[in-house]
Amino acid sequence: MAEYIPSPSAWVREQVELYERTNGAEGSTDAAGQAVIIVTNTGNKSGAVRKTPLMRVCDGKRYVLVGSKGGAPEDPLWVYNLRAQPLVEIRDKAQVMAMRVREVADAAERARLWALAVAAFPIYAEYQQKTQRQIALFVAEAL
Numbered sequence: 001m002a003e004y005i006p007s008p009s010a011w012v013r014e015q016v017e018l019y020e021r022t023n024g025a026e027g028s029t030d031a032a033g034q035a036v037i038i039v040t041n042t043g044n045k046s047g048a049v050r051k052t053p054l055m056r057v058c059d060g061k062r063y064v065l066v067g068s069k070g071g072a073p074e075d076p077l078w079v080y081n082l083r084a085q086p087l088v089e090i091r092d093k094a095q096v097m098a099m100r101v102r103e104v105a106d107a108a109e110r111a112r113l114w115a116l117a118v119a120a121f122p123i124y125a126e127y128q129q130k131t132q133r134q135i136a137l138f139v140a141e142a143l
Helices: 010-021 075-082 107-120 122-132
Strands: 036-042 049-055 064-066 087-092 095-102 136-142
Touching: 010 036, 010 049, 036 064, 036 075, 049 064, 049 075, 064 075, 064 107, 075 095, 075 136, 107 122
Parallel strands: none
Antiparallel strands: 036 049, 036 087, 064 136, 087 095, 095 136
């Protein structure tokens, strides 16, 4: 098993640790009280285990992962990791699932999933307006 390298961001490290230590009883929401999942993936350069809290957006039994980075001009680092290695683990409170992700390329599917993400977290629409890049969307499905 690869080495886990915690995020250099203190709030990410602390949220992941709290979430995992309490099986999501604590740390499973953001500052605004919105639901969060933990995505464990493999670093595309380091090969190390990485963990990222992301907003919980569901499409049935699938998860929609939104690479918003607050509308920054570049994708978050985890997007590059998922493009290179699609096998992930998703922790939704105490439930931990091995999943495979794929980036959404089909325009109709993307439009439907983007609308679902924005309905769950309206700030995503503002983030898209802030950046010229198309915010990456991934679908995570059980293996």
